[in-house]
Amino acid sequence: MPRKKDIVAGNFLKYDVVVLGSGPAGEGAAMKLAKSGKRVAIVDQRDQLGGNCTHVGTIPSKALRQTVSSIIRYQRDPMFQKVGEWKQFTMKQVLRNAHKVIQQQVDTHSRFYDRNNIDVFHGRAYIQDKSTVLVFSDDGLTESIICKQIVIATGSRPYHPQGLDFEHPRVFDSDKILDLDYSVHKVIIYGAGVIGCEYASIFIGLGLKVDLINTQPKLLSYLDDEISDALSYHLREQGVLIRHNEQIDHLETGDDHVVLYMQSGKKIKADAILWCNGRSGNTDGLGLENVGITPNSRGQLTVNEQYQTEVDNIYAAGDVIGWPSLASAAYDQGRCAGTNMSSGEKNVKPVTDIPTGIYTIPEISSIGKTEQQLTEEKIPYEVGQSSFRHLARAQITGDTVGELKILFHRDTLEILGIHCFGNNAAEIIHIGQAVMKSPKNSIMYFVETTFNYPTMAEAYRVATLNGMNRLF
Known part of the structure; x- marks a missing residue:
């Protein structure tokens, strides 16, 4: 409940800014605005803070x-092969x-709001006009808030196409799958984007049979070709059956199974289906029509480089504006929006050059250009590679699957792209990112710097020497 309420005429509460949503984008905006001296209120539909990221997305899935x-x-270590009947665990047991x-x-983020004197309202937000936000509980209207500015950071949810009954106990989306409370032996995953690939590696790791249905010709085509191919090879080697260029015709459900009918004529039977084909912005019922804002067909909002919507005092950030739909980017987008709102200066650069973090088993992370992009742009580049199987630290831990790949300019030695596939890739990438974004961006840093031994960071030195050997 709010700690302080500033009552104005008509029993309205008055704030400088109301932030809708307490996920990474909402928190980033709220903290920046509060530290800039603004009186901030945050509205979240859940009883606890953190948004989808904390409750049904990033945190529980990771x-x-x-x-x-x-x-x-x-299971890989002979000393621990009798770990128990873990294959009989349900999702709820694994998620304890x-x-x-x-x-x-939740406790950590709640303290952040307390320390910054941000008032928290729990309930459904409704924008009555560009300076009024109403908060509803299940029992009706609870608060009426007058404000100067609004931030929409309501996040997204799994896209539900017509014709699929997500109320059926064997039809899941990426939120509902976390409540799976019975054992399954085979699962269909429809959609081979980031979430689909992550769950494919999780389920195959639990010993299930997995059919991964990809509507595209290859997995995660925006990745460097070599990394995408490595992921495909690894998933297949683990037992995932990947079906490319497929489209659903219809789904048949039974008490103990589902049957997926494809437009190609294929029929696939399994114990359950996980739908991972797209997400929709949480803009339904916000009252956006009252201020002249129209979301796109997926419920997403359009913003300019300052994260400002077409209404001058209303901003938006995070998954509700679409790509890249990453928690890390959402927080920074919220901070940028807050900076623009509090300073009045429209000179804060939008969030770009974001490292990807894909939590398959093993992980994928990258930043910068791919080989395909550099080739199309006719940039003279060279490649430095380090295979994890040759690194002492990887041999010690047993995590020998993967590689680090550095793309650099042949003449200037400037780092142009870094791509990593392997355990802790999302951590390893930040070493290269720091050098890549420094004023003295050069692969020479990695041969002129001493790395601890044995470490995975040593992969940078190995990859750099490998690339330099290709120069002539």
Whole structure:
């Protein structure tokens, strides 16, 4: 409940800014605005803070991944092969640790709001006009707030196409799958984007049979070709059946199975289906029509480089504006929006050059240009590679699958792109990112710097020497 209320005429509360949503984007905006001296209120539909990221997205799915990754590691080590009947666990049992992490995150973020004197309202937000936000609970109107500015950071949800009954106990989306409470032996994953690939590696790690249906000709085509190919090879080697260029015709559901009918004529039977084909912005019922804002067909909002909508005092950030739909980017987008709103100066650069973090098993992370892009742009580049199987630290841990790939300019030695596939890739990438974004961007940093041994960071030195050997 709010700690302080500034009552104005007509029992309205008055704030400088109201932020809708307490996920990464909403928190980033709220903290920046509060530290800039603004009186800020935040409205979230859940009883607890953190948004979808904390409760049904990033935190629980990555905690699940960590548990599965640990199981795989134990099974790989002869000393721990009798770890128990883990294959009989349900999703809820595997996620027990995740629920502890969720509560820890809620407590942590709640303290942030307390320290910055941000008032929190729990309920459904409705924009009555460009300076009025109403908050509703299940029992009706609870608060009426007058404000000078609004930030929409309501996030997104899994896209639900017509014709699929997501109320059926064997039809799941990426939110509902976390509540799976019965054992399955085979699962269909429809959609081979980031979420689909992550869950494919999780389920195959739990010993399930997995059919991964990809509507595109290859997995994650925006990645460097070599990294995309490595992911495909690894998933297939683990047992995932990948079906490219397929489209759903219809789904048949039964009490103990589902049958997916494809437009190609294929029929696939499984215990359950996980739908991972797109997301929709959470803009339904916000009252955007009252201020002249129209979301696109996926419920997403259009903003300019300052994260400002077509209404001058209303801003938006995070998944509700679409790409790249990453928690890390959402937080920075929220901060940028808050800076633009508080300073009045429209000179803060939008969030760009974002490292990808894909939490398959093993991980994928990259930043900068791919080989395809550099070739199309006719930039003279060279490649430096380091295979994890040759690194002492990887041999010690057993995580020998993967590689680090550095793309650099042949003449200037400037780093143009970094691509990593392997355990802890999302951590490893930041070493290269720091050098790449420094004023003295050069691969020479990696041969002139001493790395601890044995470490995975050593991959940068190995990859750089490998690339320099190709110069002539």
